[in-house]
Amino acid sequence: MNNSNAVVGKFALDSLTIGMYENEMVVYREYIQNSTDAIDRAVELGWIASLEESQIDITIDKDNKIIKIRDNGVGISNQNVSSTLKDIGNSSKDYSVNRGFRGIGRLAGTAYCKKLSFITSTRNEDKCSIVTWDCEKLKELLKPNLNNELDLVQVIDACVSVEEVSEDIEKHYFEVKLEGIDDKNNLLDEYRVKMYLAQVAPIEIDSRKFYYYSDLKDGIKKYMNENEIPIEEYPIQINRRRITKLYSTVIKGKDNDHIVAVRKMIIKDENDNKLAFLWYGERRIGKGRINDDDIAGIRFRKNNIMIGNADTVSKLFGDSESQKRFNKYYIGEIYILEKNIIPNARRDDFEDSYYYSIVKEEMTKITKELILVARKMSDRNNADDKIEKAEKKLDEIKIKLEKKRLTQEEKEVLEKEVEDINNKLEENKKIKENASQRLNELGRKTIVNNLEIEKKTSETQGKVKDLTKKLQDDDFKGNNQNPLKGISRDIQKTVRGILKILEKEIEAEKYDTIEEKIYDFVHKNKR
Known part of the structure; x- marks a missing residue:
């Protein structure tokens, strides 16, 4: 047997940087999660x-193409700086406690800048350590068909330098500094960075915009x-501007x-x-999916850092796109609490495990109810829309009776139309009642003013009864007034001829509007 030491090729580094993540914004996430781990340790001590x-504190200097991310966590001791900031995939962090534990996240910045520096000091040391990665040189050494004799360790040694400067013995901090950032990406776009971190970062919800978070009686907190x-x-x-999550009432x-409730x-x-802990918001109307993709959909979080995105949870709503879309009818979060449910390396989902399978199974049961609620709200909303259109049509017929002289044939047509409208009203009111009843059975909080509904129903029934009575009255002929009274016969004849043509060519609703405008025009311009 031929025994030989394994060699890790230099291209492994390329896979662990630009090849690991879906977009450049994850640079912020990776460094922030390391900051939170350091802060947790500082609180513990x-x-x-x-x-x-x-x-x-994140500083974005667009003019000079520099980004700094600084925390007041424990920092790293002078003794451990080289091993911690040069080694790859050799983190001493505990996966069950720390957010960043694989030892590769700190490399994320190398793909997007010319120089990457880690500046750190810890308490009881009078030194500040500065570890600098020459990212331009790194990219040069990683080019295919060049420097093939170098392995991963040799490449790192060629690109990384370590130095020390004096520091206050009481200070403890860690700073990441990216210099010479490429203009082609969005890392220097302060607004985009804010919108990204407002979704991903472990920050609070602004109670001024979403009071259900800190409500003292029944809030999430x-x-x-x-x-x-x-x-x-x-x-x-x-x-210098504090960021919060984007949720709003x-x-x-x-x-x-x-x-209306959480x-x-x-x-x-x-x-x-x-x-896991789940919260989600119940909407007053729930008419279709939420169009704001920055908040739409329930999302996974571990240690309050978003894992994946809304689409990650959408898969638990069903296999088809028609089922998955219902996630974006809601806002909400699933906080993973079990330490053995571990994010995968890309942090776009979790590693398969027994505990994660339980969470997915229970969430699938919950999503079935959420789909049913969304569908029943859709039934209710569609019925509301049809009721509103029918009531508007009744008002149009009422106006027509007040403005137009009718033949017996026209009265019969309108009477049939009122009857059809009334049937549609009753049908859709029944649909709305059934949907509302089912929503109440599901425990869905509904905002309903029963007195207002009864009043509206009574008014509608009164309209139908009044219109039907008039149209069935043989003596009723509509408006007996001549709308062109006072206008010469020649002009009256011309106007009526034009109106007859229009009545055949355009929709009734448009015709009524145009007819009224023509009468107004003729009267204003009569000689």
């Missing part, structure tokens, strides 16, 4: 009083505290639609261990 006193679910929120600033782009539940295993 008593160096920081609480998470609220922690700091994660209160529920989490009562059930001992950790609240992992860190103050993150971009160019008002549904953008949906008239009069807003969140459902909360805990998913457990057979031993009553907490695996």
